[in-house]
Amino acid sequence: MKIIVAIKQVPERDAPMRIAGKWIEEADLQFAMNEPDAYALEEALQLREKHGGEVAVVSVGPERAGATIREALAKGADRAIHIVCEDLAARDALGVARLLAAAIRPENPDLVLTGLQSEDLGLGQTGVIVAELLGLPHSTLILQVEKTGGGENRIRVKRELEAGWFQFIEMPTPAALTIQSGGNKLRYATLMGIKRAKTKEVRTLAAAELDAGGEPVVRLEQISLPKKQKSTQILPGTGKEAAAALVEKLKFEVRVL
């Protein structure tokens, strides 16, 4: 099974946020692999361990994304493609998906996996657009992938729904899936993995070379930090009175009841 995993480098959690123009100030930041992508990679590695084949990672990002690519190689990916692109923040989901699709198309993979969304922008669109551009069937919010007994090119996926419900879907490959966090246990990076990663192939492509142009369809106007607001009200009286007052408020002020 040949699997391509699209990964993204995102600011580390708890990173200090300062707005700089239409993006955040990157000088203050440290970066890490987008967590849902880490789960996508884990799923791919486990499929390879079970069924053999190859796992390649592809990432769009500036030079610094190389560190995240090496991390993926250290965890066990066989090779990587780095689409070097210094203006990632200026591209919309379609723009990024065009780059990814252009790099993935000649690979003819059986599966394209990626995280269901990125931890920085959280658009949740890129994976699906890649699938559309490649003309692949796709499914989102996947927790588990397994090969079915019903033929070579079929898989069964477990999809997360609301309120603790799951949906199981059987679908053909090649396919594209966006992976939800938490389906597997992530493996830790090892010293041996890092050392071995040095000898693995990382193909570098310039974004301009890929001929994946096209105007953005989404224009970013402005970004801002969420405002902290506290509007706690303490309802006075006995428990009974307070409960009655609470119901009153929920009904007529907040209108949720």
Next chain:
Amino acid sequence: MTVVLPSPAEPGHFLLAEKLIFAALLIASVALFWRRFGPVLRRILESKKDPDFRLAPVSGRVRDFVWEVMLQARVIRERPLPGFAHALVFWAFCAFALVTVNHCAVIFGSGFLDPNGIAGRFYFCFAAAFAVACAAGILGLFLRRFFVRPRWLGPLSRESGLIALLIFLLMVTYLAAFFVSAASPAARALWWAHTLTLLFFLPVIPHTKHLHLVLSPFAVFLSRGGFSRIPPLAGDEDFGLVAGRDLTQLASLQAYSCVECGRCTEHCPASNTGKILNPKQVVLGLRAYLNEYGPKSEEPLIGRHESQEAIFKCTTCGACEYQCPVGIEHLPIIVGLRRGAVNTGEWQDSHGAKLFLALERGSNALGLSASERDRFVEKNALPIYDGTQEYCLWLGCMGGYDPKGREIILSLVRVMNHLGVTFGVLRKEKCTGDPVRRLGNDLVFQQLAESNLEALKSSNTRKIVSICPHCVRTIQEDWKEFGAPPPVEHHSEFLARYASRLPPAQDRKKIVFHDPCYLGRYRGVYDEPRAVAALAGQVVDPERSRERSFCCGAGGGLAFLGEETGERVSHARAKELTATGAQVVGAACPFCNTMFRDALAAQGPGAPELLDIAQLAAQGLPKNDPI
């Protein structure tokens, strides 16, 4: 009247046949010795060189050798009665070396100790005194092993009985010769009895644990030094102890030096609470591996002879290494095996992976958001270290994120403010890497050490004080591999220096102090925390204290590995602490604190109160002192 010293009878002359038989037996004995010992020596020498071994400074090695080998100080100190019996046997062996050489030379007419001369007689009597002591000592050890039977010695060993018998015979045949005349057939019979015992004894040595006779003096003299010193990895293909090829000469020498006395097991908190770890078996496992596969093998060490589950039960408390009378360094071996398992990804444990991932991506071992620490610093208006203050106050994971750890920090802050000592905390701080270091994750440890060293350097830190002995140890010793850490001290050392300037508490209590492994055995600090605790009352010791302190169960990364199997170490220790009848348990490590918090709570009402020494030191401060 002159007193003539007695001397043992020597047969006057020997027949040619006797000489030939003796020569043949001597050659056979030495050959049999070498047939077994040669391969052992070869396995040790063919092992990988120790990358960080330096012979210098020799003076320290000579001092340890004299103290531990010649004077048997460690053997006696840790088990006084059997230790002394052993020392008598050892000293007799030393005294006998000359007598034995002379004994063999006599048959060829070249004896050099003259039974009629003053010097010879003196030496024979000197050796006889040791022979009496040795016979008594070996008899005592025999009775202990075969009748008292402490469980640490394991199942009865017939070879030990044989050795005891041989030593006893050697002494008796020597002493008996004092009571017969040289011309009598008895003198000849005794000479031969002594000789045959000797020639039988020699090849027995390398076949049994009595190999320690030959190897342990070298193991003690050549030890790495320091305590629990984890050697640096050498080159791109070194991931710790993965296979035989990774065993170093010192590890192999130590594996063959083990005398199987079981002191390591006797003091091991894991062994004592029903875990499968037995530090003696870890060492003997290496020996069995070397015997089966040899030092160049690619066969994984973890397998037939070493258990992965066992080595991950170690709290790295160091009791084994501290106790070992033959200089075995258990921790570099245990941590080495862990490194081999973790650096290659062989160890799969959901708690372990969670800890590693938390520290790959985040800043603290508790897996909390770094903003939690920022909020704590902000809320309590802790000053930020800017290079002008005297101390950088290292919060650590417990001090920065754990509610009880924070209380300890705030007490220390109160004391520092009262004393007028300036300090600041780093704006950003990461875990020192202690748990990942002890669990063998070199990748994450290096990342954490380098990132912290960089932060300390850029903030121009000159001195660090920390409430956590694990942080102190890791910063001071383990970071050295990646840079030059600033001097660091534990808050017990800091507070003890200022104890005379701190007002004692009015309400004096009985306090039992628990020595943290990483402060005591690892750092040798015992009196300072007691001096600090004494500000709040009368300090008493539990049953096992100071160098023999019993672990709380948290070390070696085990605080993060989930529920223990068998009895909890912390509960076993808390029982000992409570048994002193103290009202307060004095702790000096936030990890001990967190372990005892649960263990004392489980004891129900009436359990003693649990306080860190910083909290005890702060008890006498005026109430209106600012934070």
